[in-house]
Amino acid sequence: MTWTQPLCQPCRTRDERGVFRRIPNDHSRICCSCGEATSAGIYIRIDPASVPYPSED
Numbered sequence: 001m002t003w004t005q006p007l008c009q010p011c012r013t014r015d016e017r018g019v020f021r022r023i024p025n026d027h028s029r030i031c032c033s034c035g036e037a038t039s040a041g042i043y044i045r046i047d048p049a050s051v052p053y054p055s056e057d
Contacts, residue, residue: 001048005055007031008038020044029055 006029012020015033021043028037032044032051048054 005032007042009040
C-alpha cells in the first residue's frame with residue numbers, strides 16, 4: 001500500500017487532514033475516502049490503513 005492516496009474533489013473540500021497535491025491525471029482512480037471514481041488528480045499523503053478505500057499502487 002502507498003501513502004499517496006487519490007482523493008475526489010468533494011472529499012477534498014470536506015477533508016482537512018494532511019497535505020494535498022494536485023497531479024495532472026488522465027485516468028480514473030478510486031477515492032480513498034468515499035470509493036467513487038475520480039480523475040481530479042488530487043492526492044493526499046496519508047497512512048493507507050486509516051482510509052476505507054486505500055490504493056495499492
